[in-house]
Amino acid sequence: MRRKARQATKAENRPRFWGRHAVAAALANPDRNIVRIWATREAAADYDIDPAVPVTYADVADLGRLVPRDAPHQGIVAEVERLDDLLLADLLDRAEDRRPLLVLDQVTDPHNVGAILRSAAAFGGLGIVTQDRHAPPESGALAKAASGALETTPWVRVVNLARALDDIAEAGFWRIGLSGGAGMTLAEALGPPRVALVLGAEGEGMRHNTETHCDALARLPITGVESLNVSNAAAVALYAASTAIPPRNGED
DSSP: OOEEOOOOOOGGGOOEEESHHHHHHHHHOTTOOEEEEEEOHHHHTTSOOOTTSOEEEOOHHHHHTTSSTTOOOTTEEEEEOOOOEEOHHHHHHTOOTTOOEEEEESOOOHHHHHHHHHHHHHTTOOEEEEEGGGSOOOOHHHHHHHTTGGGTSOEEEESOHHHHHHHHHHTTOEEEEEOTTOSEEHHHHOOSSSEEEEEEBTTTBSOHHHHTTOSEEEEOOOOSSSOOOHHHHHHHHHHHHHHOOOOOTTOO
16 A cells, blocks of 8 residues: 655654554554664563664663653553555555445544544454544554554545545445434444445534535434443444445345
8 A cells, every 4th residue: 555655753743652562563564663662671572673773771660751641651662753644545445345434523532543443453444534634643642542553554644524535435435424413323324335434523523514425424323321432433333334234135
């Protein structure tokens, strides 16, 4: 899959990843440039670190000063370059039936985006699409929440989300926007083998212009609570879309 190269990030703006899953996945990703690593000697022994990557050995207290307070670094911290940008056209070229695509409309919390990446990896999602200006950058918190999926699940950033949704439709995807006020349930809206699930920011939901670029609006049939966290809703929707039974011949 082609990537559009990003300019090198200034040192003070480079992400720092911490924790076993996030760092191990970054080390295993050939597209990820690891700038340097800090680790305890015991932790470093558990990783396959390229000899060209500088490693500074430190104790647990020193590592704690490299990450946000109380972040569970598990003995290792990596400074990395952000991944190069992916092209939407290339992601759509890889589309397969029953592999849902996720489109996030102004979901800005890094923990939510990380958790959504993790769910996409777990349920065979094709990838996620976000608007560049209204999505979090790569960060330690996001990588930690993704538990390695940041390195394996394609993430496309676009300038114009409405135009991207048009391109997604042209690629044969049925675009379902999740909305608590929708008349039909997600199960009723599913059917076509290629589905793009569109989710809006928690609280505000999808913007009106985003809704108008969906083929259907649907709700999750939840009871007992008013709504789900956007990452939980994404996980439920991904499972439903990836396991939906195709209609029999002659049925809609």
